[in-house]
Amino acid sequence: MEVASGPAAPEPGEIxxxxxxxxxxxxxxxxxxxxxxxxxxxxxxACDILAIDKSLAPITLVLAEDGTIVDDDDYFLCLPANTKFVVLAGNEKWTHNSDGGTAWITQESFDRDETDSGAGLKWKNVARQLKEDLSSIILLSEEELQMLxxxxxxxxxxxxxxxxxxxxGLQNTLQQVLDQREEARQSRQLLELYLRALEKEGGILSKQQESRADLGDERDAVDTGIRESSSEVTPASQILLALKEKPAPxxxxxxxxxxxxxxxxxxALAVALNWDIKKTEAVQQACNQELSLRLQQPRSMLDLSSLTSDQT
Incomplete structure (x- = not known):
């Protein structure tokens, strides 16, 4: 189907x-x-090619097939390529040549065709296009589908x-095509709404995570202040983690x-570690022994240093 940007005559320079x-x-x-x-x-x-005097107005274009007057650009653009036209000048009346015979159409018929040249005849043009090529269904607009x-x-x-x-059966098929297009449109709209919701939800989650991170920093700062000011200092979370995961913390x-x-x-330590009291006391004893060993090392080094200086 030919597609044009509008029914008006082309502006100068417009292709x-x-x-x-x-x-x-x-x-x-x-x-x-x-x-x-x-x-x-x-x-x-038409006037130039067929040598028609332009003063013999009006110059009328009709379909050679049935004498339908074509006076609307929208209708003209919908016609298939190589459509046959008869050019009438002045008060000429269309005649249909069939096997050499002549059938005249009265002026009343012309008036009736002119009145019906809108939607009443557009469906016939779409039907002719469909008759020539059934696969053109996919090219029909939703308005044309509904029309048929x-x-x-x-x-x-x-x-x-x-x-x-x-x-x-053809009309049922056209209805199915129209329904599928409507379903596809609704699916696209739902998908757009879903993506917008995801985008909005992602922004909310990002803000929530930032708030939790800020709250965690504040809690750490509060915990640090308590440890520094309290006489009974509670081990930090990293100490608890080391006690739980390390084989020899x-x-x-x-x-x-x-x-x-x-x-x-x-x-308190057993509750924090979710251990029984015996296991907690054993770990505390191991930590106390390790601390004692580390404190003895500097003393041993001092004693050895003193002994060496005395000997010299």
């Missing part, structure tokens, strides 16, 4: 897609191929030259930490 068309005069079989981007351009080219669904089955069957059963703790563990109340 439009050209539609291939076939032109002939009334009661003539000679056709001329032209390309135009709008009806105004097509009328001008709303057409009475008998009229659409006549236009397509198909049985009522076949056309009913007394070897990995500093002398200051060992002193804190040794001085801690066994019951």
């Amino acid at each position: 439009r897609a050209l539609k291939q068309c076939l032109l002939r005069r009334n009661k003539s079989r000679e056709q001329h191929g032209v390309a135009a981007s709008c009806l105004k351009e097509l009328r001008n080219k 669904i709303d057409v009475p089955c008998s009229e659409l069957a006549e236009e397509l030259g198909q049985s009522h059963v076949a056309v009913q 007394e070897l990995s703790l500093s002398s200051q930490d060992l002193e804190l563990v040794a001085k801690e109340d066994p019951k």
Whole structure:
């Protein structure tokens, strides 16, 4: 389907897609191929190619197939390529050449076609396009799909030259395509809402984590102040972690930490470690022994140093 940005005639310098068309005069079989981007351009080219005096207004373009007046750019742009037109000048009336015969259409018919040249005939054009290529269903807009669904089955069957059963199946298929597009649209909308919610929730979680981190820093600062000011200092969380995870925690703790563990109340330490009292006392005893050994080392070094100086 040809697509244009709007029904108005192209502005100067504006590039439009050209539609291939076939032109002939009334009661003539000679056709001329032209390309135009709008009806105004097509009328001008028709007058030049077919040697029509422009003073014989109005210049009317009708479909060679059924005499439908084409006076709307939207309708023109919807027509398939190589559509056949008959050019009428002045008060000429369209005639349909079939096996050399002539069938005249009265002015009343022209008036009726002109009145029906809107939505009433657009569905016929869409139906013709569908008849030429069934795969063009995927190119139809939702408005065009709904248009063909709303057409009475008998009229659409006549236009397509198909049985009522076949056309009913076609309309059911068109309804399914329309429903799938609606479901896809709703799914996209739900996905967009979900992504927005995730983005919003991510921002909330990030703020919560920052608040918890700030609160943790404040608690650590408070705990440090309590340890420094209290006579009974509680071991820090890293000391408790070392006591729980290290097979011989007394070897990995500093002398200051060992002193804190040794001085801690066994019951309070057992609660903090979630241990029984015997295991807690054993660990405290090991820490006390390790602390004693570390305190004896400097003394031994001093004694050895004194002994050496006396001998010299």
